[in-house]
Amino acid sequence: MADFDFNKEALGNLKLEDTGILERLIDFEEARKVHLAKERAKKDKRMSLKEAVAEFVQDGDVVLDTGFGYVRTCIQSHFEIMRQGKKNLQMIGAPNTNQSYMINVGCVRYSHNSYTGAEMRGTDRNYIRQFKKGKVTILSEWSHGGVAQGLKAAQLGSPGVLSKQMLGSDIVKYNPYIKVIQNPMRADPDPVAFIPALYPDIVFIHAQAADKFGNAYIYGPTVNDLAGAAASKKVVITAEEIVPEMDMRYNKKGNIIPFFYADAVVELPFGALPGSMPGYYYWPRQWWEKLMRFAGPSDENMKQFIDEWIFGTKDPIEFVEKLGGAKWIIEARRQTKAAEGDNEDIDFTYQEYRVDNDSGIFY
Amino acid sequence: MKNDAPANPLEIFAYIISTQIKDHTIVYVGTGLPMVAGILARNTHAPNITMVYESGGQDPIQGGMPWSVGGPFTWRKSPIIQEMAYSFGQCYNGYVDIAFLGFAQVDMYGNVNTHMIGSDFHNPKARLTGSGGNNDLTSLTENMVLVGLQTPDKFPERVDFITSVGHLRGGNSRKEAGLLGNGPVAVISQCGVFDFEPVSKRMRVKSLHPGMTFEIAQSCTGFELLKPEGEIPMTPMPSPEIIHTLRTKVDPRGVFTSLPTA
Numbered sequence: 001m002a003d004f005d006f007n008k009e010a011l012g013n014l015k016l017e018d019t020g021i022l023e024r025l026i027d028f029e030e031a032r033k034v035h036l037a038k039e040r041a042k043k044d045k046r047m048s049l050k051e052a053v054a055e056f057v058q059d060g061d062v063v064l065d066t067g068f069g070y071v072r073t074c075i076q077s078h079f080e081i082m083r084q085g086k087k088n089l090q091m092i093g094a095p096n097t098n099q100s101y102m103i104n105v106g107c108v109r110y111s112h113n114s115y116t117g118a119e120m121r122g123t124d125r126n127y128i129r130q131f132k133k134g135k136v137t138i139l140s141e142w143s144h145g146g147v148a149q150g151l152k153a154a155q156l157g158s159p160g161v162l163s164k165q166m167l168g169s170d171i172v173k174y175n176p177y178i179k180v181i182q183n184p185m186r187a188d189p190d191p192v193a194f195i196p197a198l199y200p201d202i203v204f205i206h207a208q209a210a211d212k213f214g215n216a217y218i219y220g221p222t223v224n225d226l227a228g229a230a231a232s233k234k235v236v237i238t239a240e241e242i243v244p245e246m247d248m249r250y251n252k253k254g255n256i257i258p259f260f261y262a263d264a265v266v267e268l269p270f271g272a273l274p275g276s277m278p279g280y281y282y283w284p285r286q287w288w289e290k291l292m293r294f295a296g297p298s299d300e301n302m303k304q305f306i307d308e309w310i311f312g313t314k315d316p317i318e319f320v321e322k323l324g325g326a327k328w329i330i331e332a333r334r335q336t337k338a339a340e341g342d343n344e345d346i347d348f349t350y351q352e353y354r355v356d357n358d359s360g361i362f363y
Numbered sequence: 364m365k366n367d368a369p370a371n372p373l374e375i376f377a378y379i380i381s382t383q384i385k386d387h388t389i390v391y392v393g394t395g396l397p398m399v400a401g402i403l404a405r406n407t408h409a410p411n412i413t414m415v416y417e418s419g420g421q422d423p424i425q426g427g428m429p430w431s432v433g434g435p436f437t438w439r440k441s442p443i444i445q446e447m448a449y450s451f452g453q454c455y456n457g458y459v460d461i462a463f464l465g466f467a468q469v470d471m472y473g474n475v476n477t478h479m480i481g482s483d484f485h486n487p488k489a490r491l492t493g494s495g496g497n498n499d500l501t502s503l504t505e506n507m508v509l510v511g512l513q514t515p516d517k518f519p520e521r522v523d524f525i526t527s528v529g530h531l532r533g534g535n536s537r538k539e540a541g542l543l544g545n546g547p548v549a550v551i552s553q554c555g556v557f558d559f560e561p562v563s564k565r566m567r568v569k570s571l572h573p574g575m576t577f578e579i580a581q582s583c584t585g586f587e588l589l590k591p592e593g594e595i596p597m598t599p600m601p602s603p604e605i606i607h608t609l610r611t612k613v614d615p616r617g618v619f620t621s622l623p624t625a
Contacts, residue, residue, distance in 0.1 A: 145499030168540030
């Protein structure tokens with residue numbers, strides 16, 4: 001195993017004494033070994049989500065969050081990881097919004113923090129509370145671009161990249177993986193940040209479609225998922241639809257993830273819920289508002305919310321039923337198609353969730 | 364709201380932000396008021412701008428107001444949606460002219476904090492979102508505009524955590540740290556528009572909104588504001604035509620420009 005030399009100032013600031021926990025994220029040799037041992041043949045890799053989580057997620061894994069917070073994000077896979085009681089995971093992603101509620105049940109214990117929140121919906125008070133109680137330890141602070149470059153470095157096949165991001169900021173003082181060095185090609189002073197290639201242990205990527213071998217296409221924002229698929233040691237593709245391989249060759253739309261990365265393929269309609277899925281469904285917006293405004297403020301409320309929505313459903317189908325079933329599907333499909341310009345414009349106004357006015361409707 | 368009602372503070376805010384946008388530029392925006400401002404600029408004085416979003420959407424067909432920076436309205440029929448690494452690479456390589464971001468705190472040198480409030484990282488008074496793309500844009504983009512509310516807590520002498528480097532410790536320190544571009548060129552608040560004195564890089568009043576005085580702006584600030592030479596100009600206010608455009612073409616449902624009720 002490689003012998004790493006972390007940014008000591010950051011180790012001190014983060015109060016991290018055992019650096020062993022940091023090593024797996026940048027352990028290129030291990031990632032290459034795992035990649036070399038993967039199935040090469042085009043094999044039918046389909047299985048259920050339950051099987052994929054049971055077989056591939058191990059306690060303590062570094063999990064890469066995908067999509068963009070709640071856009072084409074593998075949230076139903078996170079829910080299954082929670083249902084199976086996986087423990088002490090490290091979460092990385094840009095953003096990594098969804099680590100927050102996973103901390104409450106002991107599922108996520110460590111954070112490589114880039115952005116935790118729901119944009120205009122408000123501050124994530126749950127994450128703050130768990131952090132202050134010591135339920136989550138921040139192992140590193142990142143900008144979105146820093147995570148993106150670390151994953152891209154892995155996809156490029158490079159030990160790391162030299163970046164102009166994060167320089168001079170306190171982020172580098174709280175990131176053991178980043179070192180500021182002099183640009184070796186310049187004679188005049190030119191500080192650059194070295195960002196190592198990142199190799200998460202496991203990634204779930206929710207695609208619009210995949211074939212049974214694991215070729216997958218995604219459209220809408222790809223974000224970091226092409227790099228994440230190339231980098232991660234274990235790759236689970238979940239997809240709204242399973243299509244014939246010929247569809248990948250002739251009818252592709254968007255970006256393709258090649259089959260040889262994939263360890264498992266899961267047919268998982270509504271796998272991005274409660275996030276949105278380009279081409280398929282818009283957000284249940286009030287669900288997020290309820291998460292932030294009702295569940296966020298106390299552990300009791302969060303427990304009630306998790307018990308109801310995550311442990312109280314066994315799969316995305318039950319989740320859809322809770323949202324409103326077929327009526328919800330029709331509305332969510334109309335909304336996303338209209339927003340994407342594939343349908344006649346509709347009125348997007350809605351009644352925001354308020355704690356004192358819970359309509360029980362989740363559009 | 365009746366269409367001929369006087370402009371409300373959010374509409375005025377959106378207009379002032381829009382005046383920072385020059386025509387024939389590439390503009391990197393977040394959701395909320397910066398996006399309203401970008402679309403307003405395109406519908407008024409800057410019809411040839413290209414808007415770019417952090418989720419990678421580029422030049423979308425105008426639609427409604429997005430619920431998220433990754434929402435379909437930010438990439439509606441975009442000819443290309445960039446991966447995140449490339450979207451920031453676009454800033455590095457000189458294909459973004461101006462970007463707009465918010466803050467929890469901004470200090471006298473335009474350094475931004477979106478991480479935490481308090482002095483102890485491990486036991487903060489409040490933990491905030493973290494960087495997101497804030498650091499990346501501020502590090503790389505040619506011109507940065509910061510938008511937010513002004514109070515002494517939000518405008519401290521030093522931010523509690525430097526998420527994004529503005530002018531760092533003033534003078535040449537931003538450039539010496541290795542960062543690109545001009546850094547923050549403007550800060551827009553409910554009090555006025557601020558720039559940075561060219562040598563010291565300290566925050567300076569550029570114009571004040573109607574009804575504001577230097578003393579009021581100073582009382583909303585946790586450090587000593589610099590005064591420009593001569594009389595302080597008043598921030599130009601939107602014409603009725605511009606407000607009409609805002610209400611009919613840009614944000615007709617008032618998603619980001621109507622004041623909260625009840």
